[in-house]
Amino acid sequence: MMVRQKQTVKQTQASQLVKRQITSGTREWADRNVNCMKGCSNNCRYCYAKLIAKRFGRCTEESWKEMQVRGDVVHRTFRRQAGRVMFPSSHDITDSPEARAACFAVIKALLEAGNEILITTKPRVSVTRGIVETFGSCMSQLQFRFTITSANNRLLSFWEPGAPRFEERLQSLQLAYGAGFKTSVSIEPFLDYDPAPLVDLVLPFVTESVWVGPMNYIPRNGISGKDRRRYDEIRSQYEVDHLREIYTCLKDLPRLRFKDSMMNRIEFEDEKARRCAQRRRRAAARATTSVCN
Numbered sequence: 001m002m003v004r005q006k007q008t009v010k011q012t013q014a015s016q017l018v019k020r021q022i023t024s025g026t027r028e029w030a031d032r033n034v035n036c037m038k039g040c041s042n043n044c045r046y047c048y049a050k051l052i053a054k055r056f057g058r059c060t061e062e063s064w065k066e067m068q069v070r071g072d073v074v075h076r077t078f079r080r081q082a083g084r085v086m087f088p089s090s091h092d093i094t095d096s097p098e099a100r101a102a103c104f105a106v107i108k109a110l111l112e113a114g115n116e117i118l119i120t121t122k123p124r125v126s127v128t129r130g131i132v133e134t135f136g137s138c139m140s141q142l143q144f145r146f147t148i149t150s151a152n153n154r155l156l157s158f159w160e161p162g163a164p165r166f167e168e169r170l171q172s173l174q175l176a177y178g179a180g181f182k183t184s185v186s187i188e189p190f191l192d193y194d195p196a197p198l199v200d201l202v203l204p205f206v207t208e209s210v211w212v213g214p215m216n217y218i219p220r221n222g223i224s225g226k227d228r229r230r231y232d233e234i235r236s237q238y239e240v241d242h243l244r245e246i247y248t249c250l251k252d253l254p255r256l257r258f259k260d261s262m263m264n265r266i267e268f269e270d271e272k273a274r275r276c277a278q279r280r281r282r283a284a285a286r287a288t289t290s291v292c293n
Helices: 002-023 048-055 097-112 125-134 136-141 153-159 166-178 196-205 225-236 240-250 260-292
Strands: 084-087 116-121 142-147 182-187 210-212 256-258
Touching: 084 097, 097 116, 097 125, 116 125, 125 136, 125 142, 125 166, 136 142, 142 166, 153 166, 166 182, 166 196, 182 196, 196 210, 196 240, 240 256, 240 260, 256 260
Parallel strands: 084 116, 116 142, 142 182, 182 210, 210 256
Antiparallel strands: none
16 A cells, blocks of 8 residues: 555656646747757846856857857758747847848748747847838737846846847837737846836736746856845845745736746745645644543
8 A cells, every 4th residue: 555655656746747847948938949049149147048058068158148150040941830939049139130130031931831939039129120020921920028027227237238228128019019919028037026017017018928937047156256145135036935925916917927937936835834734733633632642
C-alpha cells in the first residue's frame, strides 16, 4: 500500500512538472518561436537569453549588444505552423538598417506561409509604423505584444539601458491600436513596486490582453557596489506576499492576465501554508487525545 502511494505521489509530481514545462517561457504565449539575430542592443540586465549565451561562450557582456544577422534564418523557407509563432523571443526588432531588414524579411516569409504571428518587442515608433504600413493587409494574422515594464524612465534606463523610453513605447501601442491591429502588453517584469497605474495607462489601447509578472532572473554575481541596492530593492518587491497583493488588486480587471511564474509562486506558498495548517491541526488533535487518555 505504501509503495502504491509513493508511486501515485511521484506520478502527480511528474505530471505537475510536465505541465509547468509546457506553460513556461515562450510556450505560455505561443507554440513556436523564431529569431533571426544574435545578441540584442537593448542589453536588459535581467535577460535570460543573454545569460544562456554567456554561459555557453556564445557572447560576452560587451559583444551581446552587437546584433548580428543570422542569414540561415533570414533565407529560410518557412512552412505554415500549427498554432501561433512568436517573433522574436531572444532579441528585439530594432531600427538599425540591418536588423530591421532582417526582421521584416522574416515577418514577410512567415506571413506568406500563412502563419499567425505574435510580434514581441520593446517598441520603437519607426519600427512599429513600418510594420503597420508594410503588413497592414495581413493584420488578421498579426498581434503586437509590446513590452512596457514601467512608466518611470529612470527605472527603464537602468534595467533596459538600450531600449526605448516609456513615451515611445506608449506611442507605439497607440499607433498600432489606432491602425486597427490586435494589441497586447507585457508588463513583465513589472519594475514599479505597484504596476496598477501602468496597467491603467495602457489598458485603453489594448484589444487582447495585459500580462503582469515578476523578474525571473535577478543576477547576484558580478554586481558593482553602487548597483547592489537596486538589485536588493527589485528582489524584495517580488516577495510572495506582495505578489499576492498585486494579484488581489488586479485580478478582476478586464483582459488582465498573470504570468505562470507569478501564479506558481503564489500557489506554491498557499499550498505550503495549507499543509502546515493541516500538520498543526493533526498535532493538536494528537495532543488532545493524549491528554484525554
